[in-house]
Amino acid sequence: MDEPRRTPPNAGKSKAPGAADMAGIGVQFVAVLLVFLFLGKWLDERLGTSPWLLMIGVFLGFGLSLLYIYRRLSVDPKDPRKGGK
Numbered sequence: 001m002d003e004p005r006r007t008p009p010n011a012g013k014s015k016a017p018g019a020a021d022m023a024g025i026g027v028q029f030v031a032v033l034l035v036f037l038f039l040g041k042w043l044d045e046r047l048g049t050s051p052w053l054l055m056i057g058v059f060l061g062f063g064l065s066l067l068y069i070y071r072r073l074s075v076d077p078k079d080p081r082k083g084g085k
Helices: 019-047 052-073
Strands: none
Touching: 019 052
């Protein structure tokens, strides 16, 4: 008697991120940027270094957010979960 074929859990699913994933990435981008912005502003008020730490916070938050997006969306050829073989 033949055993029924089992389909892999991700069969038929696209490797590309869906709309919900993209919206989540956008929300996280803005959230990280705002956290670093307010952290820089708070430190500027405490240390009297206005506007330098605010600007550093904005650029650092922007850079870290872009790094996260790049790592999240890039395809690793060795990782089958991200579309590699």
